[in-house]
Amino acid sequence: MPTRTPALAAWTPAFVAEVVAASIEHAAVHALHQAVRDVARNHGLSPATVEEWVARARAVQAAPVPPDLLACHTCARSMILIQLPGCGRVYLCSPSCGRAPVPADEIRDAVAAVVLHRTPHLVPPGKTSQAASYALGPIRRVAVGATGTDLHITWRAVSRQITGPMMAMAQRLHLAQRHAADNTPERAIDVVHSGLLHVDPTSGRLAVDTATARAAALLAALTITSGDPAAALPWAKWGHRSLRHLLRDPTNPEVRAALRVLAATHRAAGNLTAAADCYSDLIRHHTQADGPYALPTLAAQATLAVVLHEHGRQEPARQLLARTIADHRRAHPHHAAVARMAAARYRMHTTATGPPRHPTRIATSATPGNS
Numbered sequence: 001m002p003t004r005t006p007a008l009a010a011w012t013p014a015f016v017a018e019v020v021a022a023s024i025e026h027a028a029v030h031a032l033h034q035a036v037r038d039v040a041r042n043h044g045l046s047p048a049t050v051e052e053w054v055a056r057a058r059a060v061q062a063a064p065v066p067p068d069l070l071a072c073h074t075c076a077r078s079m080i081l082i083q084l085p086g087c088g089r090v091y092l093c094s095p096s097c098g099r100a101p102v103p104a105d106e107i108r109d110a111v112a113a114v115v116l117h118r119t120p121h122l123v124p125p126g127k128t129s130q131a132a133s134y135a136l137g138p139i140r141r142v143a144v145g146a147t148g149t150d151l152h153i154t155w156r157a158v159s160r161q162i163t164g165p166m167m168a169m170a171q172r173l174h175l176a177q178r179h180a181a182d183n184t185p186e187r188a189i190d191v192v193h194s195g196l197l198h199v200d201p202t203s204g205r206l207a208v209d210t211a212t213a214r215a216a217a218l219l220a221a222l223t224i225t226s227g228d229p230a231a232a233l234p235w236a237k238w239g240h241r242s243l244r245h246l247l248r249d250p251t252n253p254e255v256r257a258a259l260r261v262l263a264a265t266h267r268a269a270g271n272l273t274a275a276a277d278c279y280s281d282l283i284r285h286h287t288q289a290d291g292p293y294a295l296p297t298l299a300a301q302a303t304l305a306v307v308l309h310e311h312g313r314q315e316p317a318r319q320l321l322a323r324t325i326a327d328h329r330r331a332h333p334h335h336a337a338v339a340r341m342a343a344a345r346y347r348m349h350t351t352a353t354g355p356p357r358h359p360t361r362i363a364t365s366a367t368p369g370n371s
Helices: 013-026 032-043 047-058 104-118 128-134 169-181 185-194 210-225 229-247 253-268 272-290 295-310 314-331 337-350
Strands: 070-072 079-082 090-093 139-144 151-155
Touching: 013 032, 013 047, 013 079, 013 090, 032 047, 047 079, 070 079, 070 090, 090 104, 104 128, 104 139, 104 151, 169 185, 169 210, 185 210, 210 229, 210 253, 229 253, 253 272, 253 295, 272 295, 295 314, 295 337, 314 337
Parallel strands: 070 139
Antiparallel strands: 079 090, 139 151
């Protein structure tokens, strides 16, 4: 079992904030687990101690206000939640600009009062004691001045209702997947989007954990289903980049699933060249992981053929689909997808050049639309 560093009197809020900030910043280059180990070694701490500090700073359930909401009004750096043995919870920026730590409960009460005053309709009945946890719905950023009541608030142009503000991202992802499986995509979107309100998918900063990255990919897939591929595309890109960065293996099943979502999003948005590139990469990764005749590989090939046809490249599309059908019949002779692919090939021969009005879907796996 990992051992923690014995508590030292030299630990100050500024020191803890510096360690936590260094860990999160280092995670932008390496996975969070590796970042924690590296920062712990550099500061003469045990990884378990640093991991505990980072977990407390990022934990949704334990946070007085949502993580990533607060910034220092003096230096504009993000404020970090700190709890040392024998001390109350405080917030401090890092590296510290010289300001004193601010009591976390004081900030919580001030944020709750602002939320209840300006947007009381966003706090469900009976939840007023948790009003601060709903702050990400109406508020984009809170800059904290000299005291916990000196708040400079940036409001969102459009407020959002928060679903499950105290849920960890892994719990949120599981619930959203259940809603999606139950064919209630609107509820799934609400659940997952509530957990990503603090994320700007167009920034260069990637997710530091796989649950958040997977949630972004799921949000993209759900948003495509709702008919808004333009809104889905930033999340699809960010989710795939984050998972590839975190898992360091393009053939990992989660990375391939995110790439499949990105390919489908590009296709739905009409970016057929980008979609074809993604499907080509997906075929290569499926081949490396499962083999050239595995169902996921053949599904991606068949979908690539359709995308090429939509892009006006009829001859390569027909050749690729014919080869895929032949391979599929040899490897999976009784699979129902052969008939669907044959129908798609017939449409290719009879459809005029250019993208069809309704894009063709081909699936060779058990779940329709999986390619």
